[in-house]
Amino acid sequence: MDNREISTNRISFLTLLLILLIVYAHSQIQEGKKLPFSLSQFKLENGLHVILSEDYSLPLVSVVLAYNVGSINEPPGKAGLAYLLEGLMMYHGSRNVDRMQHIGLIHRIGGEVNAGTGADKAIFLQKVPSNWLASVLWLESDRMYSLDINPANVERAKEDVIGIIRNRKQTNYYLESFHAFDELLFPGYAYGHPVLGNETDLKSITVEDVKNFYSTYYTPNNAILSIAGNIDPTKAEKLVRKYFETIPKGKEVPAPPEPEPYERKPVVKVIEDSLASLPGFLLGYRIASPYSDDFYALKLIEYILSKGNSSRLFKRLIKKELIVSDIRGQIETKGTLAAFKIYSRSSNDILREKSQKAVLSEINKLKSTLISDKELRKSKNMLKKDYISRYATSMNRARFLAEKYLARKTLDDLPGELERYLRVSSSEIAGIMNRYFTEDKVLLVVKIK
């Protein structure tokens, strides 16, 4: 009798072990088999998604908390709210953390702390010696749980943002043009307004506005906690549960606003920028969503046209024809929207016109002539190196994983992602060029006053 019981137990134990092994093997295939670093994930009851990646090369750890909120979520008339909240989160304390205590503690232990707010994300980052992990989780959980939003703090934070806006106007002479360009390229308030907001809107923001925005978006169910570095995953999970599990789930997060439709026709505008010192132009193409299959080729096009000193635009306009003083081209994404932006300045209006023509001719060339294998390889290698650099340090890796999850709500496709960029062919490049670099472009000519 007794013996039988034992043997049943043993069988069930063995079965269990087998099942565990199969599950383990499966999860290894699902996530991380081809990834060059370790990765595990879990979700808390309150919806907080947690990502862990161990790396024992140095005794340090990076903690990134990313919220799925940015300037596109700001209610009309309240531009700058997300950036204002970043200031409150960084400096003004929470229920158990005094003003400046967060930054003070991190610096005292030799760590680094930073934050960033964009159109579609708000990210808080810290890198510390790994024995201080619990302290960082204590700090991060406290500001997620109980940010100190009071009239005095909100006023101070508003003054800070207004100060930054004024300062930027003085140092970034083309700000007026950039804002006007974004309004044309991303029609409608939600996607078209700057992250920093504007003075009028900021002044109208009330304590109630801040509280509402905070309780809607800065919640566990709208956040990703990503930890990379010298951690024991079991211990780290225990700590995460201790500090975050009892934070109540927030309300249902409203879907981001739908982008406004735009007319499929070219937009050309001339602006007289009161602060600009040189004439220039901004050229924009609306391209496929960053979540679409076309985006892989588009990212490579960014390298071919405008990344590095041997890119096509740099080589032709700066080195060969010497017609611009600087030129930049890059993809900008805002939620599901993406645009390819090219910006350049020339010493006079004749050269400005010439450079516009040269840029368009380079774009046409890439539409009509297949790129050589060698040039495509070069662009892929540059992309590959940048891609690897995104997980080369603990901070980069924690951020990389948080941002990837934030954008796609899964990391399942991460192992093959780099391969997908490297598989793009030259005919795909030409096809994608013809699909997106069309006549429906936005051109803003900047003249000096």
Add this chain to the structure above:
Amino acid sequence: MKRKSLLRFIVVSTLVVLMSWGKTLLSQERFRRMPPKPEPFAKLELPKVDSATLSNGLEVSVISRTELPLINLRLIIFAGEGSSPDKLPGLATYLSYLFSRGALNLSSSEIEEQIEYIGGTFSNLVYPDYTVFSFTFLEEYLDEALELLSRLILQPTFARIERDNVKRALVYSLRNMRETDPDFIAKRHLFRLLFKDHPYRKSTFNEDIINDIRKRDLLAFYNKFYCPNNAHIVLTGNLNLSTASRKVSRYLNTWKKKELKRSFIPPPNPASKQKICLVDLPRAKDATIYLGNIVLPITSMEVFPFTVFNQVLGGIYNGRLFMNLRESKGYAYNVYSDVEYFKTCSVFYIMAKVRPEVTYASIKEIMKEIEGITSARIPIKIIEQAKSYLIGKFPLQLESDNFSSRVSEITAFNLGEEHWLKYHESIQLINSKRVFEIAQKYSLLPPVVVIVGDKNILLDLPIEFEELEVYNSKGELQYKIKKGE
């Protein structure tokens, strides 16, 4: 009866307090109230540095790191700005920019293209004691990278067009910094005054001098110092010493060894008299103060107590200077102290960015803090805090490329393992007594003080020093003002 009413009072008042604090207070867990205690420091295990010397005298070191498919190659040349000819300071810098701008049958555009083809980036840095080129690329292209490097080393051309391009860019950027960057102006002026006739002064060259440098000057410097027995290659990546030295040797074995005596540069004497200088930067909104003197060389074991001392005095956000000048007095936007290490000596300096009207008051406060730290022992708790900051910070400074940057510094200065494998121990051993001795030995008084700001504002303030030297933005002495004038 009395007791009952007292009880009721307690109950009611507790309720009122609790209600006013809100419901959440009741539900908060105890552990949220205080920051948790840290665990003990995790062990720092650094990879070994393996080295070999090739037959032509070129030293090759390898740090094996398997995590990333990238290789970082650093070429160190043991000659920096301190070795530029006396009449042509700036030559070492100019040459370092030209290094990747052309080789025989290889234009600068072709070089850029080749670097980018292997997913690479290339940069140069010139210090007074040495020059470093840093080259990072995808690991599958080690051969291509070494081949390119060998062409740059063995077949330099210094073509006229590239010389002109580099000259233009260098002159433009130096002039731009001199006209707009108060930190650049102040630090350069401080170093000029401290190094007077010493070779290190050459690092502070003016942009005009670049125009005097000719091709034959470049070639002379190149032929003298760019030789394998005066160089060291450090490779970091997924590779071992035997593969690395075999490959380096394949591409660089024709690099000819030369007779070369590495000359010893004697250290300069510290400034012995306080000097206060004002460098005019028209329309500057703030005043920027750089104040410092010459101290110990990096090779000294006193570096460790000095580092702790520096942290206590001028650590960013927590140092005494910060707590006084920024947090308590509200004079400064930013203030810290730092050490710039060289082979034979170093410069210890304090930087403060202040409101112009409190410039002189700020200098007085800085002096007071220096006096304070050199006259009384620092409490053990503060020393321990500074040490744990330094020990915690060390691995943070080693991530990614900084790793090989640290190793090349150790290589260039020929430092022992107390700066690498034993760094934690070196810091851990420091106590309050040791810091006190160091503080007294290298007490800054009397330092050289450089103020950069708008002359029109700063000269309106009552001058409280015996003498103030006034310089224009080019750094030329205009006149002196005595107290009370």
